[in-house]
Amino acid sequence: MTKWYRENAPITAVKLADELMRLKRGSVTRRHFLGVTGLGLATAVLARQPGLFNSTAFAGDLGSQMSIATWPNYHDPATFEAFTAATGVAVEVNVFGSNEEMLAKLQAGGTGWDLFVPTNYTISTYVKLGLIDELDLSQLSNYDPSTQNARFTHEGMVDGKTYAVPKNWGTTGIAVNSSKIKAPVSSWKDFFEVAMTEADGRTMVHDYQLTTIGNALVSLGYSFNSIKPDELAKAEELLLRVKPHLYAINSDYQPAMRATDAWMTMCWTNDGAQLNRDMPEIAYVLGKDGGEIWTDFYAIPKSAANKPAGYALLNYLMAPQNAVKEHIANGAPTTDSRVLKLLPEEVTSNKIVYPDEASLRPLEFGAAVTLTDPGRAELMARFKAA
Amino acid sequence: MRAMNRKRNLATAALVAPAAAWLAVFLVLPFIAMLVFAFGERAPEGGYQPAFTFAQFANLPTRATAFWNTLMLAPAGALLCLLVAYPTAYYLAVKANPRYRLILVSLVVVPFWTSLLVRTYAWMYILGSRGIPNLLSMIGIEDVRLLNTPGAVLLGIVYGYLPLMIMPIYVSLERLDRRLLEASADLGAKPVSTFFGVTLPLSLPGVMTGVALVTILLLGEYLIPQLLGGGKVFFIGNALVDLFLQSRNWPFGSAIAVTLVAVVVVVLMLAMRIAWKIAGTRQVDLV
Numbered sequence: 001m002t003k004w005y006r007e008n009a010p011i012t013a014v015k016l017a018d019e020l021m022r023l024k025r026g027s028v029t030r031r032h033f034l035g036v037t038g039l040g041l042a043t044a045v046l047a048r049q050p051g052l053f054n055s056t057a058f059a060g061d062l063g064s065q066m067s068i069a070t071w072p073n074y075h076d077p078a079t080f081e082a083f084t085a086a087t088g089v090a091v092e093v094n095v096f097g098s099n100e101e102m103l104a105k106l107q108a109g110g111t112g113w114d115l116f117v118p119t120n121y122t123i124s125t126y127v128k129l130g131l132i133d134e135l136d137l138s139q140l141s142n143y144d145p146s147t148q149n150a151r152f153t154h155e156g157m158v159d160g161k162t163y164a165v166p167k168n169w170g171t172t173g174i175a176v177n178s179s180k181i182k183a184p185v186s187s188w189k190d191f192f193e194v195a196m197t198e199a200d201g202r203t204m205v206h207d208y209q210l211t212t213i214g215n216a217l218v219s220l221g222y223s224f225n226s227i228k229p230d231e232l233a234k235a236e237e238l239l240l241r242v243k244p245h246l247y248a249i250n251s252d253y254q255p256a257m258r259a260t261d262a263w264m265t266m267c268w269t270n271d272g273a274q275l276n277r278d279m280p281e282i283a284y285v286l287g288k289d290g291g292e293i294w295t296d297f298y299a300i301p302k303s304a305a306n307k308p309a310g311y312a313l314l315n316y317l318m319a320p321q322n323a324v325k326e327h328i329a330n331g332a333p334t335t336d337s338r339v340l341k342l343l344p345e346e347v348t349s350n351k352i353v354y355p356d357e358a359s360l361r362p363l364e365f366g367a368a369v370t371l372t373d374p375g376r377a378e379l380m381a382r383f384k385a386a
Numbered sequence: 387m388r389a390m391n392r393k394r395n396l397a398t399a400a401l402v403a404p405a406a407a408w409l410a411v412f413l414v415l416p417f418i419a420m421l422v423f424a425f426g427e428r429a430p431e432g433g434y435q436p437a438f439t440f441a442q443f444a445n446l447p448t449r450a451t452a453f454w455n456t457l458m459l460a461p462a463g464a465l466l467c468l469l470v471a472y473p474t475a476y477y478l479a480v481k482a483n484p485r486y487r488l489i490l491v492s493l494v495v496v497p498f499w500t501s502l503l504v505r506t507y508a509w510m511y512i513l514g515s516r517g518i519p520n521l522l523s524m525i526g527i528e529d530v531r532l533l534n535t536p537g538a539v540l541l542g543i544v545y546g547y548l549p550l551m552i553m554p555i556y557v558s559l560e561r562l563d564r565r566l567l568e569a570s571a572d573l574g575a576k577p578v579s580t581f582f583g584v585t586l587p588l589s590l591p592g593v594m595t596g597v598a599l600v601t602i603l604l605l606g607e608y609l610i611p612q613l614l615g616g617g618k619v620f621f622i623g624n625a626l627v628d629l630f631l632q633s634r635n636w637p638f639g640s641a642i643a644v645t646l647v648a649v650v651v652v653v654l655m656l657a658m659r660i661a662w663k664i665a666g667t668r669q670v671d672l673v
Binding site: 374377384 | 431433531624
């Protein structure tokens with residue numbers, strides 16, 4: 001004997017209507033309604049299908065979707081998949097090429113980001129402009145300030161309040177394909193010279209004022225963070241001279257380096273480690289004349305639509321056992337001693353990721369003033385438009 | 387009588403109202419906002435702060451290269467498009483077997499079903515080191531660079547905008563009265579002189595529509611130069627993105643946008659005038 005399909009249904013239509021009216025009258029709770037009708041379970045299942053229900057679903061307080069703004073090649077995709085599997089929240093990843101771009105989006109409003117990855121020098125400005133919230137550390141049980149290396153993490157605090165917690169630190173150096181370029185490259189001075197000679201048409205600079213202008217300044221013997229008009233003018237002159245020789249102005253340089261379209265690029269630690277891991281001929285060099293040392297943080301925008309999910313993902317990422325996988329995949333050095341202990345020897349002994357203290361000494365942390373200085377912003381825009 | 391007039395006016399108003407409201411909210415108001423911004427100043431942290439200054443317009447020459455690139459590459463791209471599109475449209479409308487015509491015409495449109503972004507990305511791989519240059523190196527031609535050159539941008543433009551050029555030309559050729567061609571042949575004209583004396587002039591409205599359409603869209607192009615030009619071949623669209631999304635200089639960005647709109651209007655008027663002159667007294671069905 002076959003059963004009519006409705007006998008298998010969790011609830012009859014009449015009873016569903018009854019329960020709905022009871023819910024509308026307020027005589028039962030939403031929880032009761034979702035439980036007795038089976039809708040809670042149904043939405044919990046459906047919520048795992050990204051794109052099916054983009055609005056915050058009834059069940060669970062985390063919603064079904066969240067969005068993170070970060071950098072290219074900066075996460076292990078498996079991390080987000082595992083988070084989605086654990087919580088039912090799908091993570092949309094947006095990548096950016098510069099902090100200025102992130103700031104511009106947040107200033108314009110309506111980003112929809114629930115979590116983003118700003119660099120150390122921007123945080124005081126975000127706080128000043130009221131674009132990020134002080135973090136509620138009670139929701140971040142996995143974050144432990146006492147295990148963090150304060151040298152890298154102090155800029156997450158403003159006036160004693162924690163606005164951002166560290167993702168990782170890193171450096172901005174030079175990636176050189178040694179099978180293509182024979183000239184020695186060990187400084188930013190070399191970088192710009194080789195860019196106009198042996199690596200003509202094969203060099204990339206970031207689409208990012210801080211590093212592109214900063215490293216040009218360093219190559220001329222000035223501070224990475226200079227905003228002095230005469231020094232900036234010299235840097236502009238150099239950049240305009242180099243521009244016809246460049247392959248591209250783009251912060252997502254891994255594809256071009258891997259395809260050997262580009263032979264040399266300004267490069268962040270994590271990209272340097274990833275490139276070198278897959279193509280040992282690509283070396284990662286720190287400028288002996290200077291350059292940038294940085295820390296990237298996680299922060300939650302004031303305008304976040306789904307803060308609970310933002311906190312949940314952040315807390316997930318702060319757990320050492322999750323962070324360690326991120327660090328192995330991404331290749332950036334950790335600020336957290338708990339993670340450092342879990343990392344395999346081959347990572348911690350990698351000189352690209354954990355360079356000698358001496359090679360870090362000439363490097364400078366980015367300064368807050370460079371983010372908003374109109375001179376640097378306009379110089380970068382002029383350089384690109386030239 | 388008056389009642390009927392009023393009724394008709396009401397009907398007209400009802401028909402026009404949605405479009406008018408749409409234009410007012412999404413075109414006129416933003417344009418006014420942009421004009422106001424263009425006379426303002428960049429706030430210390432970026433963005434806009436009220437002021438009344440012509441400084442932004444005085445700064446326009448610093449973007450001369452971007453304007454020049456746009457004003458050269460947009461018409462050049464449109465003309466290249468035309469050179470490729472005309473024979474295609476001619477074949478489709480005149481020569482192709484009518485039985486397959488619909489299939490062939492839909493083949494022109496099919497690429498539109500995939501996002502331009504994805505198709506342009508595909509070109510990045512075709513033109514990059516692992517694509518055509520790799521094949522060329524196999525026959526001994528080494529170190530060819532195609533990607534991130536003005537040529538790659540032009541190629542991307544022709545590829546991306548070709549259907550927009552083919553369609554209006556195809557329509558104007560298809561409407562062509564075949565009896566005129568027979569009459570021309572009867573009067574002793576050779577096929578070549580029939581083409582230049584009859585077919586081409588009669589298809590000019592379609593050509594002008596296509597050229598204007600592609601040129602106008604190209605004046606605001608951003609994506610293709612960004613992806614195939616490596617951020618080095620700079621259009622005004624790219625300069626605008628930079629000013630709003632990187633240097634956060636809204637007033638200067640607005641000034642450039644206003645100037646671009648003015649330039650587009652001038653280009654459009656010139657194009658229309660030329661079109662009318664060439665096509666004689668006939669109306670050119672453009673935008």
